[in-house]
Amino acid sequence: MLDSPAAQVPALSLQDEAADPAAFAAALGGSFERFGFAVVADHGIPDELIERAWAETKALFDLPDDEKRSYYTPAGGGQRGYTPFKTEIAKGASAVDLKEFWHVGRDLPAGHKFSDVMPPNIWPTRPEGFRPVFEELFAAFDKAGDRLLSAIARHLGLDPHWFDPAVKDGNSILRLLHYPPIPADAEGVRAGAHEDINLITLLLGAEEAGLELLGSDGQWLAIKPPAGAMVVNVGDMLQRLTNHVLPSTTHRVVNPPPERRGHSRYSMPFFLHPAPDFLIETLPQTISAANPNRYPAPITAHDYLHERLVEIGLVKK
Known part of the structure; x- marks a missing residue:
């Protein structure tokens, strides 16, 4: 399943955003309009922080299954802590995804107005x-995301x-993803075809x-970024906006060739x-005679997120 041709997504540099904000915004927006994806190098997240995060991620998922499951809170819709292997399913899919993951969210001060819908983080003992690593990484992703959103705003x-x-x-949400080794004849794919919510x-x-x-x-087109580059994609909320x-482009994570299925795969998406x-x-400005308003009724981000979490099986009706 790995013989798909490569998507010709251009590699951009976030350093160019500071030097020429208008040109970077045009390049980023153009890549999004064509592919729904962009590849961004020089994103400002330090390599040494990323290396520490990979080490902590592997150590976390190497813990015994019962220890990991002690951090699973089904009633929380997977917003924080651990979600076990074969829990999430892509919208409309028949087979569950072959992955386990951990969610880190934003820490809010006591009594914050969003505390009822943004639960506190769950931190493992081991x-x-x-x-400390993932508090630092969350803040670094936040900073990079703000710069990208600024470019998107310029483009619009x-x-x-x-x-x-x-x-x-x-x-x-910062998601730490582990696709464990799978048998050669495993049913389904590591992550079924889906769009992101955010x-x-x-x-x-x-x-x-x-x-x-x-x-x-x-x-289907393969995404092959240069080493160290970040892949950025449009989510459904921005598509709707x-x-x-x-x-918001459909994407998936396919299984490796049979000889590589005995190896783990890790990734860290920041939603x-x-x-x-x-x-x-x-x-x-996005409404025209050729592109009439698809969404005349607005919706809050919380209500939209809840609808989608029900669809992918993380929240029960």
Whole structure:
């Protein structure tokens, strides 16, 4: 399943955003409009922090199964802590995904207005260095995400700071993903065809083969970023906000060749969400006679997220 042609997604540098914000915004927006994806190097997250995060991630998933499951809270919809292997299913899929994962969210001060919908983090006892590493990495992803959103705002003709109040105290989630070794005849794929729920997703770990996007002609295309680069894709909330001017592209993680299925695969997506009370309302400049408003009824980010979590099996009706 790894013979898909490569998607010709251009590699951009976030360093160019500081030197020429308008040019970077045009390049990023153009890549999103064509593919729903972008590849971004020089993203500002230190290599040594990423290496520490990979080490902590592997140590976490190497823990005994019963220890990991002690951090699983089914009633929480998988928002924090551990979610076991074969729990999540892509919308409309028949087979569950072949993965386990851990979620780190935003820490809120006591009594915060969003505390009822953004639960506190669950921190494991082991590995001992886990919490400080992922608090630091969450903040670094947040910073990179803000710069990318600023470029998206420019591309859409908005003020560069338009997204700032939308994502302040946003319900973003850092997911640590482990695709365990699987038998050669495993049913299903590591992550079924799906779209992301959020505004944008920032992904580390896509150098390992397997990530594919669905092209406009219906052909699956492999994403092959340069070493150290970040893959960024549009989520459904941004697609809805922009009336599909920026499309949320279907993607999947396919199984490796049989000889590689005895190896684990790890990745770290950061799902950048707005605050729960942010109203997803179609931007007027994205509505035209050729592109009429697909979403005349606005919806809050929290209500939209809840709908989608039910669809993928993390929240029960």
